[in-house]
Amino acid sequence: MALTTFAAVTSSVLSLGLLAVVQAPFEHAFSARNGAHLAVQFDGSKVTAAQAAATAHAAGVTEAAGPYPVAAALDTTIGRDCSKKEWAGHDNGPITVTTRPDLGSTSGMDQLALTQGRWPTGPGEIALPGQHYATACFGDSVVFSSLPGKPSYKVVGFADSVTSSATAFATADGFARLTAAGATSDEQMLYRFAKAGTAADIAADKQAVAAAAPVGAVEGGQSYLTAEQQATGNAKAYVPFLIGFGILGLFMSVLIISIVVSGAVASGIRRIGILKSLGFTPSQVARAYTAQAMIPATFGLVLGTVFGNLLAVPILGGATQQLGAASTASATIPVWVSIVVPLGTLLIVGVTALVPALRAGRMPTVRALVVGRAPKAGGGQAAQRLASRLPLPRAMSLGLAQPFARPARAVLVGAAVLFGVVSVTFAVGLETGFNTYLDASTSGFNVASEFVEPTADVGVPWGLYGPNDPRNPHLDAAKVAAALAKTPGTKAAFGWGESGATMVGAPPGGEPAKVFTITGDFSWTHMELLSGRWYSAPREAVVGDKLATAVGIHVGDDVTVVQQNKQLSLKVVGINFDTNVGDYTVMTDAATFTAAGLTPHIDQFNVELADNVSGSDWSTSAAAALTPLSASVQPNNDGGKNIVVITMGALVATLTLMLIAVAALGVLSTVVQDTRERVHDLGILKALGMTPKQTVAMVLTSVTLTGLIAGLIGVPLGVAVEKATLTPMGNAIGRHLPPSVTHTYTAGLLLPLLAGGIVIALLGALLPATWAARSRTATALRTE
DSSP, rough: OOHHHHHHHHHHHHHHHIIIIIIIHHHHHHHTTTTOEEEEEETTTOOHHHHHHHEEEEEEEEEEEEEEEEEEEEEEOOOTSSTTTTTTTTTEEEEEEEEETTTSSSSSSOOEEEEEOOOSSTTTEEOOGGGGOOGGGGSSSSOOOTTTOOOEEEEEEEEETTTOOOSEEEOHHOOOOHHHHHHHEEEEEEEEEEEOHHHHHHHHHHHHHHTTTTTTTTEEEEEEHHHHHHHHTGGGGHHHHHHHHHHHHHHHHHHHHHHHHHHHHEEEEHHHHHHHHHTHHHHHHHHHHHHHHHHHHHHHHHHHEEEEEEHHHHHHHHHHOOOOSSSSGGGOOOHHHHHHHHHEEEEEHHHHHHHHHHHHSOOHHHHHHHHHOOOOOOOOOHHHHHHHHHSSSSHHHHHHHHHHSHHHHHHHHHHHHHHHHHHHHHHHHHHHHHHHHHHHTTTGOOOOOEEEEEETTTOOOOTOTTTTTTOOOOOOOOHHHHHHHHHHTTEEEEEEEEEEEEEEESSSSSOOEEEEEEEEGGGGOOOEEEOOOOSTTTTEEEEEEEHHHHHOOOTTOOOEEEEETTEEEEEEEEEESOOSSSSEEEEEEHHHHTTOOOOOOOOEEEEEEOTTTHHHHHHHHHHHGGGGGTTEEOOOOOOOOOOHOOOHHHHHHHHHHHHHHHHHHHHHHHHHHHHTHHHHHHHHHHHTTTOOOHHHHHHHHHHHHHHHHHHHHHHHHHHHHHHHHHHHHHHHTTOOHHHHHHHOOOHHHHHHHHHHHHHHHHHHHHHHHHHHHOOHHHHHHHHO
């Protein structure tokens, strides 16, 4: 009982605590600051301010604000005046700038929050979110490096929008400086809708807004759901499977408590009669048997609550940092969760134990004394006769018929095994899916026998300099490709790099959208497509799933990328799962950039070696051709494992082992009770010549059929639970999972699982079978 309540409370405390800690801060901020359900950016060349304002009357809109001028995807660098010289001139990434009549307003929609410093008051000042600028350079300048003249602004404040509708805030005069320097000014409207609870609702709302504007005027839209996902991070992905394990654990707690207390009542009927004859009242008897369950259950509750809180610290650490917490010390579960969950579980345990305990209390004294001394008549005679006709040893046929003699008890054994099989099937599917996801999400551009990168990059941390930073070296793609093709042992190679471009309409908050330019054939990496095909013609692109989900991109749509203030329209022909180089990605051929007058960047070549080719020998051979090109060979260390997925796998394994142990203990408790009641029959069988081995075989066979039936039912249920869990887990992190992750159950995996019910049943019955085999014949015959 302690183990079941421990597993149930641990899972429940973790799942409810994660929801409370991760979800509550965003919901509170969104409500307090009257966040917008949707921020829509209109192309300033296709819509006037009046036309944008008219969309406030679109179907479903309950409140609107704007239009506000906005300039998106402007590349920036940290000013040379930064006191931290290692940051001076560092690439700061693209930002989206807006202005409003009153930046510090505490009324209206999407109220901005100032977290440090002050609001800009002059044309040369700006406020940025803290995560979009080096904190050490606060008070220094940010330079808009992609604009002619490279205008600079003094960073006087750190501020943000709860839904990341923009990532920089200037005065009207300050915004005018940007447009005068060449920035394109668009119009932004903010909306709240009557129905906006799901991504489908937001998509329909966006369509309604687009229908109210001139054709083709909508460039992009930022949903509050995307901002919520960015804020809550990966922590919410734990919740679905923890809820699953919590429910399974709770059901098993109820079942085991029913088995134990009912067994105690059944085996202690004569004791109940004695207690009553000594003057115990029915309520005192009921309380005594309820306490037998409550004491170990309370022990499990306390341990589960403590363990759940301890597990929460590493899981919640990353999420609280994303939400702006000062330190991981604040990554703790609220006190009310640690009170409500144990008390609720204790109530369920108490009610479950009380039912058989009340039956014991109401039992008449005389009946208890008489029934307690009389041996029970066996049932299932027809089943015994039928089993005796089977070509099995007599001991096994006797065991096979035993469940039919006490069907209610067989049902309890089956239920315990059933929950164990469901837990194992659920866990095996999750673990297999996690491992596949781990492989898929860490492959992509990380698949290679050897890497080739600029010599100047060797030993430099990845991403230290941004793609547009002049200190970031690039490869001469044509020359490196030719050198690799001539090197013996090269089977295939492709080059790729972050172009420094970004996508217009991408979510401005969180990680910026990255546009990768690629040269060569990368089909051998087996990157997965979720829909569409890979690009094959000029001006075609493949978009990452998370970016497509956040923005609402589908195959056939057009997207606009911008590099150094130059725009390029691309046709989306496919949605891919993961490239291992970012969440928001666009992939296109380097030749597409070159033809459009943009600059493709190739930062790395991935090389696949032919079979039986030594990496060290190939590297030595390739170095002679690559060194004059300022390129070097680097080994693939196969790093970058996803710690979140690894943690999930470890947690699943721990909870599963606990539930399997609980299921086996449930079987053990029932079989022990059954064996004790049949000890007189065992004595007769031993007197007739049954050996200890035959006794073990009979007891084990008595649970085999029940275990088999429970396995046949439990495996499909476990598969269904796994299917119902994986999709919400993917949704929690803004991803659609590929078939390789969702279709994990194969024949080779299911067949052993079907036998899992028998294994769990045999594990639980092994100890009582051994005890029955060792019992002495004379002792058994004297026991009534």
